[in-house]
Amino acid sequence: AQSVTQPDIHITVSEGASLELRCNYSYGATPYLFWYVQSPGQGLQLLLKYFSGDTLVQGIKGFEAEFKRSQSSFNLRKPSVHWSDAAEYFCAVKGNQGGKLIFGQGTELSVKP
Amino acid sequence: DAGVIQSPRHEVTEMGQEVTLRCKPISGHDYLFWYRQTMMRGLELLIYFNNNVPIDDSGMPEDRFSAKMPNASFSTLKIQPSEPRDSAVYFCASSLILDSPLHFGNGTRLTVT
Numbered sequence: 001a002q003s004v005t006q007p008d009i010h011i012t013v014s015e016g017a018s019l020e021l022r023c024n025y026s027y028g029a030t031p032y033l034f035w036y037v038q039s040p041g042q043g044l045q046l047l048l049k050y051f052s053g054d055t056l057v058q059g060i061k062g063f064e065a066e067f068k069r070s071q072s073s074f075n076l077r078k079p080s081v082h083w084s085d086a087a088e089y090f091c092a093v094k095g096n097q098g099g100k101l102i103f104g105q106g107t108e109l110s111v112k113p
Numbered sequence: 114d115a116g117v118i119q120s121p122r123h124e125v126t127e128m129g130q131e132v133t134l135r136c137k138p139i140s141g142h143d144y145l146f147w148y149r150q151t152m153m154r155g156l157e158l159l160i161y162f163n164n165n166v167p168i169d170d171s172g173m174p175e176d177r178f179s180a181k182m183p184n185a186s187f188s189t190l191k192i193q194p195s196e197p198r199d200s201a202v203y204f205c206a207s208s209l210i211l212d213s214p215l216h217f218g219n220g221t222r223l224t225v226t
Contacts, residue, residue, distance in 0.1 A: 032212060034214065036217075041219070041220075042219055042220075043117070043204055043206075043217030043218050043219045043220055044156075044204070044206075044215070044217040045217070046214040046215070046216075049214055051212075090156065094212070100158050100161075100169065100172075101146075101158065101215065102158075103155060103156040104155070105155045106155060106156075
């Protein structure tokens with residue numbers, strides 16, 4: 001069965017510092033992978049997605065993620081965090097032949113001034 | 114594009130009462146999803162529709178929950194009777210096709226006392 005693990009429940013970084021949020025997935029074939037962001041009181045917004053091709057994908061708001069098949073990972077990165085990036089981040093996986101989108105438990109990001 | 118619209122934003126009700134949550138998907142999107150978000154269980158898919166037809170309702174917790182999609186622009190999620198453990202944020206999302214990214218509404222925060 002597909003599953004997603006986000007090992008870090010809460011991360012705090014200083015404004016301007018780099019960020020990496022971890023995501024590991026379990027799936028028997030090539031998955032479709034997504035990162036979503038949720039601001040307080042809001043729905044989820046898509047940051048980026050990986051379906052195939054180049055394993056480094058660029059998203060909105062300066063985020064990127066790298067698909068590493070050998071590590072079953074799809075970590076989210078940003079070189080310089082802004083205070084407005086404080087939110088909860090969800091990694092999600094879906095099988096490439098349809099099926100449910102399965103979300104990780106989320107990582108809450110706090111940004112220190 | 115108004116996005117996915119959910120109503121109400123907040124609902125407070127007493128145990129045993131019927132609760133109806135509403136969703137208007139993005140026009141032209143063939144898929145509609147209902148998710149529930151809690152601290153303990155994260156984001157769970159309850160049910161999804163394709164062209165107004167329920168495809169997978171295996172995530173619906175029990176018979177107290179029902180969902181309908183009478184037309185392409187409207188869906189409801191009903192809980193009857195409601196219980197305190199149903200307290201959660203309920204999200205509706207829609208997508209163009211099954212493998213395209215989901216667009217989420219802002220959610221309905223349900224509190225059952």
